[in-house]
Amino acid sequence: MTTPGATADGQAASIVVQDATKIIEGVTVLDGVSFTARPGRVTAFLGPNGAGKSTTLRAILGIDHLTSGHTTIGGRPFGDHRQPVRVVGALLTPDAAHPRRTARGHLTVVATSNGLPRASVGRALDLAGIVPIAEVPVGKMSLGMRQRLGLATALIGDPAVVILDEPHNGLDAAAIRWLRVVLRALADAGRTVLLSSHLMSEIEVISDDVVIISEGRIRVASTMEEFLTAAPSDPERMPLEERYLSVVGEL
Amino acid sequence: MTFAWRSELLKIATVRGQWVSALLATAAIPVISFLVVSTGGLGSGESSTRGAATGTLAGLLAFGAWSATIAAGEYAQGTMVTSLTTVPRRLTLYGAKLSATATVAGAGALLSAIIAWLVVLGVRAPGPYGLGDPASLASVLLAIVTVAVIGVSVGLITRSPSAAIALVVVALLLPKAASGLLGGLQPWIIGASPDTVVTELIGGGHLAADQTFPAGALAAALSMVGVALVVAAGGAVAFLRRDG
Numbered sequence: 001m002t003t004p005g006a007t008a009d010g011q012a013a014s015i016v017v018q019d020a021t022k023i024i025e026g027v028t029v030l031d032g033v034s035f036t037a038r039p040g041r042v043t044a045f046l047g048p049n050g051a052g053k054s055t056t057l058r059a060i061l062g063i064d065h066l067t068s069g070h071t072t073i074g075g076r077p078f079g080d081h082r083q084p085v086r087v088v089g090a091l092l093t094p095d096a097a098h099p100r101r102t103a104r105g106h107l108t109v110v111a112t113s114n115g116l117p118r119a120s121v122g123r124a125l126d127l128a129g130i131v132p133i134a135e136v137p138v139g140k141m142s143l144g145m146r147q148r149l150g151l152a153t154a155l156i157g158d159p160a161v162v163i164l165d166e167p168h169n170g171l172d173a174a175a176i177r178w179l180r181v182v183l184r185a186l187a188d189a190g191r192t193v194l195l196s197s198h199l200m201s202e203i204e205v206i207s208d209d210v211v212i213i214s215e216g217r218i219r220v221a222s223t224m225e226e227f228l229t230a231a232p233s234d235p236e237r238m239p240l241e242e243r244y245l246s247v248v249g250e251l
Numbered sequence: 252m253t254f255a256w257r258s259e260l261l262k263i264a265t266v267r268g269q270w271v272s273a274l275l276a277t278a279a280i281p282v283i284s285f286l287v288v289s290t291g292g293l294g295s296g297e298s299s300t301r302g303a304a305t306g307t308l309a310g311l312l313a314f315g316a317w318s319a320t321i322a323a324g325e326y327a328q329g330t331m332v333t334s335l336t337t338v339p340r341r342l343t344l345y346g347a348k349l350s351a352t353a354t355v356a357g358a359g360a361l362l363s364a365i366i367a368w369l370v371v372l373g374v375r376a377p378g379p380y381g382l383g384d385p386a387s388l389a390s391v392l393l394a395i396v397t398v399a400v401i402g403v404s405v406g407l408i409t410r411s412p413s414a415a416i417a418l419v420v421v422a423l424l425l426p427k428a429a430s431g432l433l434g435g436l437q438p439w440i441i442g443a444s445p446d447t448v449v450t451e452l453i454g455g456g457h458l459a460a461d462q463t464f465p466a467g468a469l470a471a472a473l474s475m476v477g478v479a480l481v482v483a484a485g486g487a488v489a490f491l492r493r494d495g
Contacts (some may be wrong), residue, residue, distance in 0.1 A: 010289065062339050063494070079339035088336070096333040098266055105265035106333075113258035113337045153333065 089154030099139025128152035143170030259351030275312030298383025320404025356399035373409030
């Protein structure tokens with residue numbers, strides 16, 4: 001069992017993105033992106049479509065190359081961790097499981113790849129509330145069920161860090177509430193949660209910190225409380241959606 | 252590596268299309284051998300072992316096509332993201348894919364060769380042509396594992412199952428089909444092709460001089476393996492450059 005908020009070797013499991021720049025065919029997708037997501041906190045990673053959120057998350061997970069800069073989890077690149085599933089649980093897309101494989105089969109493959117005990121599969125199915133459909137092929141599941149399976153995949157290794165890209169897509173009201181409880185519990189247990197979403201009402205409720213990216217640049221990196229307070233002289237809180245849109249310029 | 256290898260084996264075992272395809276590929280050699288031998292297609296001077304290997308090309312094509320979908324299918328289905336985040340060390344993941352596919356292909360080839368040999372014995376008594384050397388059927392295993400390694404690697408390079416299958420099939424069939432275009436290279440290329448290597452190692456296949464590897468059967472087998480290693484290295488480079 002990993003100590004909450006720490007990697008298997010005891011390193012504090014902050015996510016650090018340092019001066020990340022990515023240029024694709026002459027287009028700067030990420031431009032000196034730097035921020036830190038800390039243990040014990042839910043960090044919302046917000047931005048318009050195409051702002052660079054998913055690219056940043058993929059870079060943290062070593063899936064996309066950076067042109068310059070670096071990312072670390074618990075002090076080292078993601079790929080250097082010996083049991084990555086115990087360090088980081090990631091949900092990048094609800095379509096990351098083979099459509100002909102059952103939910104149990106998918107989770108068994110993931111557990112086996114990191115030497116996790118078979119019992120972890122049952123725990124993950126139970127945690128995500130998908131025990132009744134454990135033997136259903138992924139291709140026959142609704143989007144919401146595939147999201148739950150993706151969350152089960154992310155949480156199967158009891159990781160110190162959880163990275164979720166648009167986890168609310170396809171979830172119904174009950175599942176959104178369930179996710180809120182789960183993510184809050186993870187952060188309260190000392191884990192690092194980095195969350196990308198367009199569901200502002202939910203993000204406002206659940207997040208401790210906020211990072212906003214637009215056109216490949218970080219526009220805001222602060223606590224949620226500070227961000228929602230428009231100015232030190234004006235203690236009145238603004239809704240996240242208004243504050244966010246004022247920053248990204250879509251009002 | 253062991254965990255990743257087991258995981259790759261489980262990937263095959265938990266998708267019905269994958270293990271059924273491997274089973275069908277395993278059946279290819281015995282079925283073809285049975286058809287050839289039972290219809291009198293085997294020369295009167297050829298051994299039972301040679302008869303058991305007559306379906307080798309079908310087995311190579313079947314396992315080649317199957318292996319081509321192993322890595323390419325992950326890109327097509329979008330599941331490579333899961334593989335990359337659960338086994339982020341690229342060479343470990345690649346090695347696990349290669350070794351798991353080779354394990355299944357090797358086991359299938361071994362089973363295939365044994366069944367084919369027993370089938371031929373059941374259909375045709377050894378008689379004056381003899382049993383041949385059953386141990387030489389290991390060449391079938393070697394050839395199929397080699398083609399499986401090439402299939403996985405080509406799949407990783409193309410990222411497209413259909414393109415990978417087409418390339419593997421063309422690589423297996425084109426040299427003989429276009430032998431006239433190969434000029435002086437013909438015996439070197441055809442002689443080192445998996446189907447011919449099996450024939451050379453088993454013997455009794457009546458290969459023409461321009462289809463026989465000039466440096467001998469063992470050198471032909473080594474060349475075949477060498478080509479597979481080069482393709483595998485190409486797959487590793489492609490994987491590291493694009494997904495590394």
